[in-house]
Amino acid sequence: MFETAFVAIAVFMALFSLIGILLARRVIQMPNRVGPASGAMPRVTLVIPCKGGEPGLGQSLEAHFRHEYPNYEIVFAVDSADDDAAPVIRDLMDRHPDRSARLVVAPQLPGCVSKISNQIAAIAAADPASEVFAFADSDGLVRDSRWLTA
Secondary structure: OHHHHHHHHHHHHHHHHHHHHHHHHHHHHOOOOOOOOOOOOOOEEEEEEOOOOOOOHHHHHHHHHHOOOOOEEEEEEEOOOOOOHHHHHHHHHHHOOOOEEEEEEOOOOOOOOHHHHHHHHHHHOOOOOOOEEEEOOOOOOOOOOOOOOO
């Protein structure tokens, strides 16, 4: 009796997961309806806290160097200078010298988790001319080069 219930629950979960995968695939394949950046575009600081050298880190971060947005900078923040993400970030900055980007080592603030400490340090290091702050995760994949414009 219990085995039948467990099998039924497992089948239901598998079907529910399959529906979720199909819906996610449909969303990913939708065209981006955002046009190219035009008109007056404010200065943007893109804040990306990083920790560790997870698989695909370089690919995830490199996409942020290719946004179709005319006026932005990237501020990466890590907990320590010897964080595994730091060499990956430095390599990307070396390979994209035309993009304004910097790496900030964030002190751990009392009462804050490290991600928030990193974000606060990145905001403090941002270009004072920035009017907009955008935040991204180091493991997030950018849908396309118009993400920042959107």
